Amino acid sequence: MTVPLHIAVLMGGWSAEREVSLMSGNGCADALESLGHRVTRIDMGRDVAAKLAEAKPDLVFNALHGTPGEDGSVQGLLELMGLRYTHSGLATSVIAIDKVLTKLLLVPAGIPMPGGRIVKSADLFESDPMARPYVLKPVNEGSSVGVAIVTDSGNYGNPISRDSVGPWGEFEELLAEPYIRGRELTTAVLGGKALGVTELKPKSGWYDYDAKYTDGMTVHVCPAEIPDEISDACKSLALEAHRLLGCKGASRSDFRWDDERGVDGLFLLEVNTQPGMTPLSLVPEQARHIGMSYAELVQAIVDEALQDHPSP
Numbered sequence: 001m002t003v004p005l006h007i008a009v010l011m012g013g014w015s016a017e018r019e020v021s022l023m024s025g026n027g028c029a030d031a032l033e034s035l036g037h038r039v040t041r042i043d044m045g046r047d048v049a050a051k052l053a054e055a056k057p058d059l060v061f062n063a064l065h066g067t068p069g070e071d072g073s074v075q076g077l078l079e080l081m082g083l084r085y086t087h088s089g090l091a092t093s094v095i096a097i098d099k100v101l102t103k104l105l106l107v108p109a110g111i112p113m114p115g116g117r118i119v120k121s122a123d124l125f126e127s128d129p130m131a132r133p134y135v136l137k138p139v140n141e142g143s144s145v146g147v148a149i150v151t152d153s154g155n156y157g158n159p160i161s162r163d164s165v166g167p168w169g170e171f172e173e174l175l176a177e178p179y180i181r182g183r184e185l186t187t188a189v190l191g192g193k194a195l196g197v198t199e200l201k202p203k204s205g206w207y208d209y210d211a212k213y214t215d216g217m218t219v220h221v222c223p224a225e226i227p228d229e230i231s232d233a234c235k236s237l238a239l240e241a242h243r244l245l246g247c248k249g250a251s252r253s254d255f256r257w258d259d260e261r262g263v264d265g266l267f268l269l270e271v272n273t274q275p276g277m278t279p280l281s282l283v284p285e286q287a288r289h290i291g292m293s294y295a296e297l298v299q300a301i302v303d304e305a306l307q308d309h310p311s312p
Contacts, residue, residue, distance in 0.1 A: 002035050002036060002037075002299060004036045004037055004038065005037050005038070005057075005058040005059055005302070006037070006038045006039075006040070006055075006056070006057045006058045006059075007032050007037050007038070007039055007040070007057055007058065007059050007060070007061050007302070008039075008040045008041075008042055008052060008055050008057035008059075008060045008061070009025050009028055009029040009032070009039055009040070009041050009042065009060075009061045009063055010025065010042050010044050010048070010060055010061065010062050010063060010064050010069065010074065011024065011025020011026065011029075011041065011042070011043060011044065011063045011064060012025065012043035012044050012064075013043075013044040013064050013066070013068065013069055014044075014045075015064070015065060015066030015067050015068070015069070015070075016066055016146075017065035017066040020065055020276055020278060021063060021064050021065045021066075021069070022043070023276075023277075023278040023279070024063045024065065024276050024277035024278050024281070025041065025061075025063035025064075025277075026041070027277050027278060027279070027294070028061055028063050028277050028298050029041050029061075031294055031295040031297075031298040031299075032061065032298060032299075032302075034295055035295055035298075035299055040055045040057060042055070044064060044069065044074075048074075048077070049077060049081065052078075052081060052083060053081070057083065058084070059083075059084045059085065059086070059302065059305060059306065060078055060083050060084065060085040060086070061085075061086050061298075061301070061302065062074065062075075062078075062085050062086050062087050062274065063274075063277060064274060065274050065276065067097070067140065069274065070093060070097050070273060070274040071093055071094060071097045071098075071140060072090045072091070072093040072094035072097075075088070075089055075090040075093050076090050084305060084306070085305060086248075086249050086301050086302060086304075086305040087247075087248055087249040087250070087273060087274055087301070087305075088245070088246065088247045088248045088249065088251070088273040088274075089246065089248060091246065092245050092246040092247055092248070092273060093273055095245060096245050096247070096251075096270075096271050096272075096273045097140045097273070098139055098140050099116075099137065099139055099140070099175050099270060100116075100118065100139055100175065102245070102270065102271060103116070105244060105245065106241055106244060106245075106268065109240070109244055111237055111240060111241055111244070111268055112237075112266060112267050112268060113267055113268050113269070114135075114177040114178055114180060114256075114267050114269070115177065115178060116175050116176055116177035116178070117129065117130075117175070117176055118139070118173050118174070118175055118176075119136075119173065119174055119175075119176045120172065120173060121167075121168035121169075121171060121172055121173065121174055122168075122172075124136075124159065124160045124168050124174075125159055125160055125161070125162050125168075126159060127159055128150070128158075128159060128160075129176040130176055130178060131178075132150055132151055132152050133149060133150060133151040133152070133178075133179035134149075134150055134176055134177060134178055134179050135147065135148070135149055135150070135176070135177045135178075135179050136148045136150060136166070136167055136168070136174045136175070136176055137167065137174060137175050137177070138167055138170075138171050138174060138175070139171075139173065139174070139175050146167035146170060146171065147167070148166045148167055148168075149179060151179075180256040180258055180265075180267055181258055181260075182256055182257050182258035182259050182260070182265060183199055183226075183256070183257045183259055184199065184200040184201075184202075184254070184255075184256060185197055185198070185199055185200075185224055185226070185230075185234055185254075185255040185256075185257050185266075186198050186200065186252055186253065186254045186255065186282050187234045187235055187237075187238035187252070187253050187255070187286075188238075188250060188251070188252045188275065188282060188283040188286045188287070189238050189239055189242040189247070189250065189251045189252070189253070190249070190250045190283070190287070190297070190300060190301070191300060191304055192239070192242075193239075194234075194235035194236075194238050194239050195283070195286035195287055195289070195290055196222060196223050196235075196286040196289050196290065197222075197223055197224045197226065197230075197231045197234045197235065198220050198221065198222040198223070198224055198282055198285065198286060199220075199221040199222075199224035199225065199226065200218055200219075200220060200221075200282075201218065201219040201220075201221065202217060202218045202219075203217055203218065203219065220282070220285060222285055222286060222289050223289065226257070226259075229262070229263055230257060230262075230263060230266060233263050233266055234253075234255055234266070237253065237255075237266070237268055238251075238252075238253035238268075238271075241253050241268060241271050242271070245271060245273075247271065247273055248304060248305070248308055249301045249304055249305060250275055250283050250297075250301055251271055251272060251273055251275065252271070252272040252275035252282060252283055253268055253270075253271050253272075254268070254269045254270055254271075254272070255267060255268055255269060256269060277294075277297075277298070283297070284297055
């Protein structure tokens with residue numbers, strides 16, 4: 001039987017993923033209310049500490065995406081305030097949102113990830129940092145925000161034109177990685193268990209921000225129609241990454257799989273410590289596949305937070 005709690009749901013904020021966070025937060029808040037909890041919805045602003053102090057919740061459900069809700073900033077605030085909260089803690093959040101720090105932790109432990117290096121955006125206008133095709137992405141953004149795939153036939157120019165629209169116009173430094181051909185796979189982890197593997201098939205282009213959050217733009221194949229060897233490898237790697245990073249609650253690991261190379265073609269791209277909880281999101285979808293309703297998923301995240309922090 002669920003013990004009713006007063007839960008503050010943090011959502012919104014000012015990151016590039018604000019609108020997605022609002023959808024996630026309101027969905028989680030509705031689910032918590034359906035379970036009998038008292039919910040205070042907080043659209044995070046600079047006065048978030050005052051709002052939390054006024055609300056005095058038993059638990060904070062962190063439904064923020066991107067900075068500062070996913071990078072350790074909010075986690076540190078909540079810990080200073082003595083508030084229990086869902087999902088990963090401060091140190092895990094700092095490392096997991098930073099793609100370079102994530103590589104430094106996971107690759108030596110045997111997790112296959114693409115190579116890469118940090119480049120100055122200004123240097124891209126002089127020459128390519130590696131052979132095309134390659135990927136440019138911000139070091140610490142999620143949901144494919146600011147990602148560009150640079151190819152010989154692309155329209156960014158060769159070298160990249162200063163007038164071309166891309167992440168080089170928004171960020172001083174970027175992570176450059178070799179482009180991995182093949183298929184987009186993702187695996188959710190909850191409570192020490194990998195839920196499944198989904199293949200993502202964008203109807204046009206690639207799996208960017210719009211493809212993730214616009215209904216009808218991407219086909220989700222759940223479970224993915226892939227060899228058992230690849231499915232098992234995705235689950236094993238996602239679980240190990242979750243453990244090594246010290247993730248709590250739900251996490252989601254994203255992969256690229258070069259299906260011409262078998263298991264040697266599987267690479268972890270990143271681990272999301274605050275995965276989306278919208279109607280199009282992948283964690284709720286994989287939970288449904290194993291018979292877990294949306295409300296049960298939300299409650300499971302709450303239950304793990306209470307186990308990790310049994311008292312305020």
